Amino acid sequence: MQYTKSTGYALHALIHLAQKDSGQYVGIKELSAALVVSESYLSKIMSKLRQDGIVRAVTGASGGYELARSADRITFLDVIQVVEGRQHLYECFHGEESTPDAIYDMDSEECLVKKVMIGAEMHLHSYLEQHTIQGVLDAAAQRGSRAGNKKA
Amino acid sequence: MQYTKSTGYALHALIHLAQKDSGQYVGIKELSAALVVSESYLSKIMSKLRQDGIVRAVTGASGGYELARSADRITFLDVIQVVEGRQHLYECFHGEESTPDAIYDMDSEECLVKKVMIGAEMHLHSYLEQHTIQGVLDAAAQRGSRAGNKKA
DNA sequence: TTCATTATGGATCGTTAATATCCATAATAG
């Protein structure tokens, strides 16, 4: 149970893009150099982000990527769901006939075990969608403005 | 990002055990039959649960498994951490030298990206440790006592 | 137009994790 490296790459790439001005395209070369990851692999991730409308891409000379919407409307949940897919935290393993035990109500979505896990998922998602790319930038800016008293 | 089937098996097996009286051992045969999963595989999972003190096991004739402590002190988080391991939701991918960008404070644990993900993990864990095996049983009992008005 | 640049998508490949089974061994009740 761990997010893949791709999620980390995606988040960092988006933060990099968010620091540029709108209309300023950033190529895969600059991105992969900043994150220290191969162009080939990162481009796959960027392509996914584009398909889901998180970034825009322009091919050709002086092309590249830019955010498709403002950084405060790109949540961690958005990014994670694009990269990781929209699978559920918990997947049931029995079919219609193989009821493991009598205490569960298998009808529709009424199973109590499943309900707990769905609750967990909703809690997690609720947190993740309250945190945006812009949020990270803001927090960094605040820290920066607290003078140079961070170490020494 | 999904819990493995093993977590599902473990949770269901524990619920099965929790419905038995204390001192009554349940063999792997009964458990695997109830969950519709092979004895071989389930026994591995039960062995893990024993190593972590969730269940007790007795070898030999008329042996089997029982809960090592009361069902209201076995949380979903306990079970998940035993089966899935205690890995973090998010793992950083760069070393000391390859700082991806200047806005992060790499010193110690102060990175703002990491901080968001650790927050997500804490939220998730907080929810999961508030839900116990006994909690599922209680909810099922309540539902059962609400007469047979559930369907028809 | 032509060329260099840049993103895209398909194909492929190695590594790791998850799932699953088999068997030899040890422990225990009867």
Add this chain to the structure above:
DNA sequence: CTATTATGGATATTAACGATCCATAATGAA
């Protein structure tokens, strides 16, 4: 002593992850 039952090692299969290469298309600039 014997049947029963859990344990741990070894192994096999499958799927996911991580990563690379290349052919293609699109675009700005010469």
